[in-house]
Amino acid sequence: MSPEAAVTTQVRPQALARYCLALGDDALILTQRLGEWMSRAPQIEEDMALGNIALDLLGQARALLTYAGEVEATYTGEPARSEDDLAFFRDEREFRCVHLVEQPRGDFAFSIARQLVFSTYQYALYSRLSRLATSPDPTLAGIAAKAVKEVDYHRDHAEQWTLRLGDGTQESHRRMQAGLDEVWPYVDELFTDTEDAAELASAGVVPLPSSLREECERRWTAVIEQATLQVPEPTRRSRGGREGIHSEHLGYVLAEMQHIPRSYPGSTW
Amino acid sequence: MYGNDFSTEPSEPLNAAETGGVEQAMAHEDRRAQLLSEAEVADRQEQFDALIAADQRIEPRDWMPEAYRKTLVRQIAQHAHSEIIGMQPEGNWITRAPSLRRKAILIAKVQDEAGHGLYLYSAAETLGAGRDELLDALHSGKQKYSTIFNYPTLTWADVGAIGWLVDGAAIMNQVPLCRCSYGPYARAMIRVCKEESFHQRQGFEILWALSRGTSEQKAMAQDAANRWWWPALMMFGPPDAESSHSEQSMAWGIKRFSNDELRQRFVDMTVPQAQKLGLTLPDPDLRYDEESAHWRFGEIDWSEFKRVLSGDGPCNAQRIAHRRKAHEDGAWVREAASAYAAKQAKRTAQAREEAVA
Numbered sequence: 001m002s003p004e005a006a007v008t009t010q011v012r013p014q015a016l017a018r019y020c021l022a023l024g025d026d027a028l029i030l031t032q033r034l035g036e037w038m039s040r041a042p043q044i045e046e047d048m049a050l051g052n053i054a055l056d057l058l059g060q061a062r063a064l065l066t067y068a069g070e071v072e073a074t075y076t077g078e079p080a081r082s083e084d085d086l087a088f089f090r091d092e093r094e095f096r097c098v099h100l101v102e103q104p105r106g107d108f109a110f111s112i113a114r115q116l117v118f119s120t121y122q123y124a125l126y127s128r129l130s131r132l133a134t135s136p137d138p139t140l141a142g143i144a145a146k147a148v149k150e151v152d153y154h155r156d157h158a159e160q161w162t163l164r165l166g167d168g169t170q171e172s173h174r175r176m177q178a179g180l181d182e183v184w185p186y187v188d189e190l191f192t193d194t195e196d197a198a199e200l201a202s203a204g205v206v207p208l209p210s211s212l213r214e215e216c217e218r219r220w221t222a223v224i225e226q227a228t229l230q231v232p233e234p235t236r237r238s239r240g241g242r243e244g245i246h247s248e249h250l251g252y253v254l255a256e257m258q259h260i261p262r263s264y265p266g267s268t269w
Numbered sequence: 270m271y272g273n274d275f276s277t278e279p280s281e282p283l284n285a286a287e288t289g290g291v292e293q294a295m296a297h298e299d300r301r302a303q304l305l306s307e308a309e310v311a312d313r314q315e316q317f318d319a320l321i322a323a324d325q326r327i328e329p330r331d332w333m334p335e336a337y338r339k340t341l342v343r344q345i346a347q348h349a350h351s352e353i354i355g356m357q358p359e360g361n362w363i364t365r366a367p368s369l370r371r372k373a374i375l376i377a378k379v380q381d382e383a384g385h386g387l388y389l390y391s392a393a394e395t396l397g398a399g400r401d402e403l404l405d406a407l408h409s410g411k412q413k414y415s416t417i418f419n420y421p422t423l424t425w426a427d428v429g430a431i432g433w434l435v436d437g438a439a440i441m442n443q444v445p446l447c448r449c450s451y452g453p454y455a456r457a458m459i460r461v462c463k464e465e466s467f468h469q470r471q472g473f474e475i476l477w478a479l480s481r482g483t484s485e486q487k488a489m490a491q492d493a494a495n496r497w498w499w500p501a502l503m504m505f506g507p508p509d510a511e512s513s514h515s516e517q518s519m520a521w522g523i524k525r526f527s528n529d530e531l532r533q534r535f536v537d538m539t540v541p542q543a544q545k546l547g548l549t550l551p552d553p554d555l556r557y558d559e560e561s562a563h564w565r566f567g568e569i570d571w572s573e574f575k576r577v578l579s580g581d582g583p584c585n586a587q588r589i590a591h592r593r594k595a596h597e598d599g600a601w602v603r604e605a606a607s608a609y610a611a612k613q614a615k616r617t618a619q620a621r622e623e624a625v626a
Contacts, residue, residue, distance in 0.1 A: 031372075035363040038379050039356040039591065042599025044387050047356065051380035055373060062369050084368050108602050167612065168605025175601065260367040260425055267483050269367040269425070269475075 011136075011203045015196040017071040018096060019206060020140070021086070022196075022242050023125075024064030025097035027057040028087060030118060032253050033105050042108055049157055053115070056150040061087075063143045088261040092244070092251050099238035100186035102250045109172070109179035112161045116220065117183055119154035121190045124215045126151055128207040137205050159223045166227025177229050184232035191216075194242045283473055283542065285441040285534070286466035291459055294447030301325050321522050326452035329395040337521055340514065341451050342398045343412070344523065349389035350407045350414035352382045354588050358422040359431060367425055374471050375428065381464045388460065392453040408593045415439075416574065417500050419582030426479055426486075426493035432472015434494075434501040434539065440465045441535045442505065450522030473542065480546045487547070494543065495551045502566070503574045505532040533563060540564045 034054035041047040065083040073080035100118060105111050129144035165176035191213045193201075201208040224231050238247070261267070282288045304319055313332035320327055327333055356379050363379065366372035390400040406412040417435055422428060443465065446458040479490040506512055506528040518524035526534075540557075543550050554567030576582070 028369075031376075032364050035360075035372075035376060038363060038376070038383075039353075039360040040595045040598070042595075042602035044353065044383050044390075046599075046602075047383040048380050048387075051376055051383065055376045055380065058369065058373050058376065062373070065369075087369055088367075108599065164609040165602070165605050168609040169601070171601050172605030172608075256364050260365060264367075264483065264485060267367075267486055269371055269478055269482075 011200050011205055013071050013075050015199045016137070016140075016205070017068045017075075018196045019200055020064045020068035020071065022096035022194075024061045024068060024086075025095050026101050026118075027064065028061035029095070029097045029250070029253060030054075030101040030114075031058040031061060032257055033101065033103075033111075036105050037111065046108075050111075053154050053157065056147075056154065060143065060147045060150070063146075067139055067143065084261065088258045092246060092254055094244060095246065095250060095254070096242050096244060097246070097250070098186065098189045098241040099247045100183070100189065102241075102247050102253060103182075103186070104249060106179070106182065107175060109165055109175040110182055111179075112158055112165065113176065113179035113183040114186075115154065116158040116162050116223070117187055117190075119151055119158050120216045120219050121212065122151045123148065123155050124212040125207065125209075128212065132204065132206075136203065140205070162223050162229075163227045166224070166229040173228065176227065180224065180229060181232045181234075185234040185236045186238045187234075188237040189239055189241060192239070192242060196242075282538075284437050284466055284469040285444045285538070286462040286469075288444075290444035291447055291462050294444075294455065294459055297326075297448065297455075299326070301328070321450055321520075324448075324522065325450075326455060327450050328452045336517070338396050340518060340521070340523065341454065342393055342396050344518075345389055345393045345396070345454055346398065346403045346406065346412050347414060349386050349393060349403065350412060351418065352386035352389060353407075354414040354418045354592060356382050356386075357588055357591055358418055358420070358584075359428060361422050362425065362428050365425070366428075371475070378432075378468050378471065381468070385457075385461050385464070388457040389454075392451075392457045395453045396451075404596065408589065408596060410580075410589065413578070414588075415504060416577045416582065417504050418588060419577050419584045420496070420500055421584050423496075424489050424493060426476065426489040427497070429472050429475030429479065429490065430493035430497040432468050432470075433476055433542070434472075434497045435504070436465050436469040436472055437539060438501045438504040438535050440469060441531050441538075445525035445531075446523075448522075448525060473546075476546050476548070480548065490546070491548055494546075494548045498550050498552070499569065499573075500577075502532055502536070502569055503571075505529070505535065507571065507574070508569075536564045536566050 031054045034050050034057070037050040038047055038054075041050055062083045065086045069081040069083065069086055100114060103110075103114070106114075126144040126148040130141055130148050132141055162176065165172040165179075167173070191209045193208055193210050197206060197209050200206040201211075221231055240246070261269070300323060301320065304323055304325060305316060314334070317327065317331065317333055317337075320331070327337075359375065359382070360379050363372065363375055366375050390403060393403060394400065403412065407414065417438075422431065440462055443458050443462050447455055447462060449455040449458065476490050476493075479486040509515065509527045509529045512528050515524060515527060519527075540550065540555065552567045554565070556565055557563075558565045577585070580586075
C-alpha cells in the first residue's frame with residue numbers, strides 16, 4: 001500500500017455509487033444483448049444457456065443498481081433511486097457501461113468471443129472483490145461473492161464454445177477468429193483505471209482495474225491457443241464508456257428497454 | 270422463486286395444476302412387474318392391453334401398436350413444437366419488460382419453455398423419433414404447433430394474458446396428461462405442469478398490477494383479455510362431435526377428458542378470476558347457470574380457428590420463418606460442435622492406444 005493510500009481511510013460515496021453503477025450497467029446492457037438470443041440460438045440448449053447467463057447478469061445488475069441508489073442517497077439527501085429508476089430513467093450520457101457490452105449481438109461466434117472476454121474479466125473482478133475480507137464495504141463484497149459462482153459457469157461456457165468453434169470446422173474457425181478480432185478493440189477499456197476506481201482501490205475497497213489484466217490475459221491466451229486461434233492485436237481501442245461517452249448502439253438499446261416505463265410515467269408494473 | 274408475492278387469496282387454486290391433479294398422478298401405483306409376470310399374458314398385444322386396462326404405464330422398451338406409437342409421436346412433437354414456437358411471442362418482450370423484476374421473471378419463463386421443449390423432444394426420442402427429424406417436420410410445415418402462437422403480442426399486457434389464459438388453458442389440458450399411459454410423456458408432464466403453474470400465476474399477477482394501475486394500464490389489460498379470450502378457448506380443440514382422434518386416444522389412456530369437458534372446466538375456473546381482475550370477457554352470452562353450476566358461454570367462431578390452423582393467421586409465416594432462420598443460422602455451430610466432438614473422441618482413442626503401446 002502506498003503511503004498516500006494509507007491516508008485515505010474513507011472514500012467519497014460519489015465514487016462508490018458511480019463505481020457500482022458502472023458494474024451494474026455492464027451487467028444490465030449485456031443482459032439486453034443476451035436476451036435477444038432467446039428463440040434465436042443455434043440449438044435449444046443454447047437458448048437455455050444464454051438465457052441463464054442473462055438471468056444471472058440481470059440479478060447482478062439489480063443488486064448493484066439498488067446499492068448504487070442507496071449509496072447515492074447518502075449524499076443527495078433525496079430518497080434513494082430504485083433499480084428501476086436507474087435502469088429506465090437515466091439517459092445515455094448517464095450510463096457508465098463499457099462499449100463492449102453495447103455492441104450488437106452479431107453472430108454466435110461474436111457473442112461467444114464477447115462472453116469469453118467479459119466473463120473472464122468479471123471472474124477476475126468478482127473473485128478479487130469477494131476476497132477483500134477486510135473490505136470496508138461488506139455489501140459490495142457480498143454481491144461479488146454470490147456473483148463469482150455464477151460467472152465461473154459463464155466463463156466455462158464461453159471457453160468450451162471457444163474450443164469447439166476454434167477447433168471445429170474451417171468455417172467455425174474462421175468465424176471464431178473474426179469474432180475475437182471484432183471484440184478485441186473493446187478489451188482495453190475494461191482495465192481503465194478511472195478516477196473513481198483508483199480512489200476506491202487506494203482505500204482497499206475494490207481492486208484496481210488494471211491489476212486484473214494479467215490474470216485475464218493469461219487465461220484468454222491459454223484458451224485461444226488451445227482452440228488453434230490467435231490472440232488479436234487490435235489497432236483501435238474503445239474508451240469513454242465509464243464517463244458516459246458511448247458507441248452509437250447504446251441509444252437504441254436504451255430506447256427499446258426504457259420505452260414503456262417512460263411512456264407511462266408514475267405507473268407501477 | 271420469482272414473483273408470486275401478491276396476496277389475492279393465495280390459498281385459492283388459480284389453475285388446474287393447483288387442484289390436486291398433479292399430486293394424484295405422482296401417487297400413481299406401479300404394478301407393471303406383477304402384471305407382466307402373470308403367465309397368461311404372454312402375447313405382446315395382450316400384455317399391452319392388460320397394462321392399459323390396469324391403468325399402468327407403457328415404457329419405451331415395451332411392445333406397442335404402431336398406431337399408438339404414431340399417435341404419441343404426433344402429439345408429443347406438436348407439444349414440443351408449441352413450447353419452442355411459444356418462446357417467440359413472449360421473447361418478443363424480454364428487451365422491453367417494464368421493470369427489472371418483470372424482465373427476470375420473463376427470461377426465466379422463456380427459458381423454462383426451452384426446457385419443456387427439450388424434455389418433450391427427449392420423450393419423443395424414446396419412441397424412435399429424433400429431434401432433428403421432428404424439427405425438420407416443424408420447419409417444413411408437416412407437423413403443427415398450437416395455433417395460439419400465431420397471434421401477436423402487441424402490448425405488455427399480452428404477456429400477462431398469455432400467462433393467465435394461454436398457460437391456464439394449457440395446464441387444464443396437460444394435468445390429465447400427467448396420468449397418460451406412456452410413461453416418459455406422463456413424467457415430463459408432471460414437471461411441465463408444476464412450472465406452468467408458476468407461469469400462470471405470474472401472468473395473473475401482471476394483469477393484477479395493471480388492473481390496479483392507471484386508466485391506461487387498465488385499458489391495456491382489457492384489450493389483451495379481449496384479444497386472447499376466444500383463441501384461448503380454441504386451444505382445447507374442435508368440439509367433441511368433430512374431434513377426429515379423440516376416441517382412440519381415450520381408449521389408449523392418452524386422453525382422459527373430452528375437449529368440451531376441459532373447455533368447460535377452464536371457463537368455470539377463469540370467469541371468476543376475470544371478475545377478480547375487474548376485466549370483462551368479450552362474450553355477450555356468458556352467464557352463470559345456477560342449475561348446472563357452470564358458466565355458459567357463446568358460440569366459438571370455428572371458422573377463425575380453421576383459418577388460423579390452415580396458415581392464414583396473423584403470425585404463422587413469421588413464426589416459422591423466425592424458427593427456420595434460427596436453425597439455418599445455427600447450422601455451422603452445430604456442425605462445429607460435432608466436428609470438435611469427433612476430433613476429441615479420436616484424440617482420446619489415440620491417447621489410449623499410445624498408453625497401451
